[in-house]
Amino acid sequence: MCLVCIAFASWVLKTANPQVGDTWKAVLLANVSALSAIRYLRKYIRAEAVTSEMKPPQNMLANS
Known part of the structure; x- marks a missing residue:
């Protein structure tokens, strides 16, 4: 999930056209x-x- 959001954000910024006023x-x-x-x-x-x-802890389970 986390990586998908970051990848999507990166893609959006790469594909944005800076000459258009909608970059924001x-x-x-x-x-x-x-x-x-x-x-x-x-x-x-x-x-x-x-x-x-x-x-x-795992070692406590082994000692029981």
Whole structure:
């Protein structure tokens, strides 16, 4: 998901025609897409951290 948003933002910026007055729309779309990808990645990392804290260490399971 994250990589798709960043790739889409990159494609939008590459294909935007700077001579047209609508360049700001392409930049806005690229920024929103990139921010969405960053937000998703941060949420995913937080969820992974919480999940790993809840799991007991593997060596404790082997000793039981």
